[in-house]
Amino acid sequence: MSNILFSHSYYYKLDPKQWKNKTPFPPLGTLYAASLLRENNYNVNLFDTNLLDGPNSIEAVLKQEKPNYLVIYDDGFNYLTKMCLTNMREACFEMIKMGKKHNCTVIINSSDATDHYEKYLNIGADFVIQGEGEITLLELINSLENNQSTNELEGIVFKKEDKIHKNKPRPVLQNLDKLPLPAWDLVDIESYEKIWKQSGQEFTLNIATTRGCPYKCNWCAKPIYGNRYNAHSPKYIVNEIKFLKEKFGVTRFWMCDDIFGLKPNWVQEFNSLLKKEKLNITYFIQSRVDLLLKEDTIDCLAESGLKEVWVGAESASQKILDAMDKGTTVSQIYEATKLLKQKGIKIAFFLQFGYLGETQEDIQKTIAMVKELNPDNIGISVSYPLPGTKFYDKVKDDLKLKANWTDSDDFDIMFHGSYNSNYYRKLQRYVHKEFRKTKGLKYLKNFSFSTKKLKAIAKLAYYIPSTFIDKIILNRLKNES
Numbered sequence: 040m041s042n043i044l045f046s047h048s049y050y051y052k053l054d055p056k057q058w059k060n061k062t063p064f065p066p067l068g069t070l071y072a073a074s075l076l077r078e079n080n081y082n083v084n085l086f087d088t089n090l091l092d093g094p095n096s097i098e099a100v101l102k103q104e105k106p107n108y109l110v111i112y113d114d115g116f117n118y119l120t121k122m123c124l125t126n127m128r129e130a131c132f133e134m135i136k137m138g139k140k141h142n143c144t145v146i147i148n149s150s151d152a153t154d155h156y157e158k159y160l161n162i163g164a165d166f167v168i169q170g171e172g173e174i175t176l177l178e179l180i181n182s183l184e185n186n187q188s189t190n191e192l193e194g195i196v197f198k199k200e201d202k203i204h205k206n207k208p209r210p211v212l213q214n215l216d217k218l219p220l221p222a223w224d225l226v227d228i229e230s231y232e233k234i235w236k237q238s239g240q241e242f243t244l245n246i247a248t249t250r251g252c253p254y255k256c257n258w259c260a261k262p263i264y265g266n267r268y269n270a271h272s273p274k275y276i277v278n279e280i281k282f283l284k285e286k287f288g289v290t291r292f293w294m295c296d297d298i299f300g301l302k303p304n305w306v307q308e309f310n311s312l313l314k315k316e317k318l319n320i321t322y323f324i325q326s327r328v329d330l331l332l333k334e335d336t337i338d339c340l341a342e343s344g345l346k347e348v349w350v351g352a353e354s355a356s357q358k359i360l361d362a363m364d365k366g367t368t369v370s371q372i373y374e375a376t377k378l379l380k381q382k383g384i385k386i387a388f389f390l391q392f393g394y395l396g397e398t399q400e401d402i403q404k405t406i407a408m409v410k411e412l413n414p415d416n417i418g419i420s421v422s423y424p425l426p427g428t429k430f431y432d433k434v435k436d437d438l439k440l441k442a443n444w445t446d447s448d449d450f451d452i453m454f455h456g457s458y459n460s461n462y463y464r465k466l467q468r469y470v471h472k473e474f475r476k477t478k479g480l481k482y483l484k485n486f487s488f489s490t491k492k493l494k495a496i497a498k499l500a501y502y503i504p505s506t507f508i509d510k511i512i513l514n515r516l517k518n519e520s
Contacts, residue, residue, distance in 0.1 A: 041184060044106035045073045045225075046086040047113045048131035048149065049120055050093060056448035057119060061238035063089050063231055064245040064293065068114035068263075070221035072148070075173045076180065078219045085225035090234065094133040101141040108180060109138035112172060113149035115263035116247045116295045123151035123425065125443050132162045139163045144183065148172040151443075153262040154426040156196040157203055167196040170263055171250070173218060175209050211264070215250065215271045220279050228287050243291045244283055246322075248276050248305075252297035254327070256351070257364040258394070260425035270302045273309040281316055292322040299324035306336055310343035323347035323385075328375035329367050337382050347385035347415065350375065355408035356401035359394050364429070369408075376412045387416035390470070393456050393463050394422045395433065399517070406470055410477045417474050419467045421450055458520040465516060469509040476502035 047066045051058045066087060077083045086100050101109070111134055113120045120127070128151055138145040148168040152159045156167040166189070168175045175194035182189050189195060194209035212218075228244075235242045248271050251264040283289045300306040313320065321344045328350050331337060352372050354360055360367060372388075379386045390405060409417060424431040424438065434454035441453050450464045458466075479499040482492040 041107035041180075042082045042084070042104060043073075043076055043108045043110055043180070044084055044086055044100065044104060044143070045069055045076075045110050045112055046097065046134065047088055047120075048094075048111055048127050048134060049113065049117065050088050050091060050127065050130055052090075052092055053126040053130060054119065054124065054446040054448075056446065061234050062240060062243070063234055064114075064117065064243075064295070065089065065223075065226045065228075065231060066112075066114040067116045067221060067245050067247055067295065069112045070223060070225065071218055072110070072112045072173050072176055073225060074219045074222040075177055077222060079177060079181075081180065083222070083225070085222070087226060088130075090230055094130040094137070097134055098137050098141075101137060101143070105141070106143055108146060109134070109141075109143040110146045110176065111135070111138075111149070112146075112176070113151075115148075115150065115171075116245065119447060121150045121260055121262070121425070122423065122447060123154065123443050124447065124449075125445050127151070128155075128158075128443070131159070135159065135163045146176065146179065148176065148263075150260070150262040154260075156205070160196065160198045160203060165197065169194055169196060169205075170208060170265065171211055172263075174212060211251070211267055211269065213269050215269055216275045220275075220282065223283065223286065241291045241321075242289060243293050244287070244289045245293045245295045246276065246279060246283075247271075247295050248299065249296040249301070253301075254298070254366060255364055256366070257429035258391075258422060258424070260427050260431075262425075262427060264297075268298070268301060270305060273305060273312050276309065277312040277316060277318065280313075280318055280320060284318065284320075290320050292320060294322055294324045297325060298330070299326055300336065300340065301330065306339045306343065310339050313343055320344045321346045323349070325349045325351075327351065327367060328371040331375040331379065332371065334378065337378060337384070341382050341384055345384055347387060348379060349387045349389060349416075349418070352388040352408075353391045354394070354397075354401060355404040356397075359397060359401050362396060363391075363394060372408070373412065376414065385415035387418065388414045390417055390419045392419065392421050392466055393452055393458075395430075395454075395456070397457050402466070406473060409470065409474055413477060413481060414474075417471070419470055421452060421463045421467070422456070424454060458517060462513065462516040462520055465509060465513055469506060469513055472502050472506045472509060476506055 047069045051063050073083045073085060086097055111131055135145050145164045146166045147159050147164045152167045153169045159167050178192055179195060193207055196205045232242050250269050251267040253268045323346055326348050353365060355369050357369050376386050424434050437454035450467060452460045452463055479495040483496050
């Protein structure tokens, strides 16, 4: 059978903010696709770009292995690839050129290529797979190997006689357990462990138990797995955890689902199977505040090893949440936070500034919420329009000079928002400082000391004057907008 070189186009080093975190995850989506093709008797290998300096390093591998196919299959479970950063797009273009230089059939599957397939085809890609890609990829390569026509093959876009042909989409895969376990053996796990040691955190691997999200937040793009929700069985996931623990000694996991444990009784069965297999793990998840108000579910999550939940709080302004079609309330953010803390589970907030119609009152409400609820962590972004969303349709006429961020720390407001980009960049840093200042003050007030808490208290000498100065600068930038 033909040789397939799998790769992807995310490079942590081209995203300085993420590289600084030192918490990289292997390309899980790529590993699923490689595993399926290998199960169907193709010779597969992986060129993992995550920890490399840039795209030029693939050329030596292409020379040595001489693959028939170069499949640049991005990890659709990693939210960073959904951001369609131009640094990664340019890296992918270079990889496509090198693949063609070495006579490969080049196949692309990514969020950005799904949205902008013409850019990838014009640079030299032979096929772009749209959406969920494993079955489409298998059928495509089978067709090419057997000299069969791909003109009607579902889920692909290709160029023929200088005209782009977009075939009809492929129905989503409902029974995820049909897929073999990801090809974890293709990853140099040790290289990831070395980077994680620099972060000071316990080494963690990423697992996806579901695909898609059934909710309709109008700024959230879902180009790969769509507005649906299908789940692996708890048995499949427990088998994967067992394998990863036995093979690599890993007991901490990032459940990278958009929404974890939404399917009724899934968490309960998962917990029972972990106990049956005597698997003691810890993990962290993403969820919604309205879903976390079911106390029996939280009890079961805690019992199975859940340590931290990231929730899309977004804003403490109900006006903004409603404008986003978020479907949650500010009161639910408060209730879920208190309930999780009672159960000893950490809670972290995703926050978003800059949505259309946002005012100073909305911004101040969100800052006040962070200070009052004192979450364990926060992640801040500004509203970022991506194709396929209602939000994008609202602002697309403004996206003339720039439509994508360069890297995840870009923070450019690319539409006519309430304030300019400089304001939101400073706001993001100011809110982080207020968050850390609040933590230090609470530790000081409660006389609760540990090495970590003493460090937070010591840093008050920086954060107190720094937030004061940043507030003055923010007022100036606000008036300049």
